Amino acid sequence: QVQLVESGGGLVQAGGSLTLSCAVSGFIFDINNMGWYRQAPGKQRDLLASATMRGSTEYVDSVKGRFTISRDNSKNTLYLQMNSLKPEDTAVYYCNRVPDFGESSWGQGTQVTVSS
Numbered sequence: 001q002v003q004l005v006e007s008g009g010g011l012v013q014a015g016g017s018l019t020l021s022c023a024v025s026g027f028i029f030d031i032n033n034m035g036w037y038r039q040a041p042g043k044q045r046d047l048l049a050s051a052t053m054r055g056s057t058e059y060v061d062s063v064k065g066r067f068t069i070s071r072d073n074s075k076n077t078l079y080l081q082m083n084s085l086k087p088e089d090t091a092v093y094y095c096n097r098v099p100d101f102g103e104s105s106w107g108q109g110t111q112v113t114v115s116s
Helices: none
Strands: 003-007 010-013 018-025 034-039 046-051 057-059 067-072 077-082 091-097 110-115
Touching: 003 091, 018 034, 018 091, 018 110, 034 067, 034 077, 046 067, 057 067, 077 091
Parallel strands: 010 110
Antiparallel strands: 003 018, 018 077, 034 046, 034 091, 046 057, 067 077, 091 110
């Protein structure tokens, strides 16, 4: 059974930083491409950063240069370092495989709120 547990969110002022973590279990982490997704109020959940099993990374333009995705395969953990946060980064952040495991696989996510 796939389990994805996100943590590290919180309330931060614009320009601040946060580091999110995602502990995974129930599948072989190091042979799967992983990603961070986010869902802002009233919007769909979108992929914003991904890391292949070999560590290659990709980002959407809106976070490029500010966010860094990384993974520790020895700990089955995915990370997202977020710097220079903006109010428009406010959302619930989730991790999942890329492509995701399906609707029932999503964890509770972690709320990130950026105040102006």
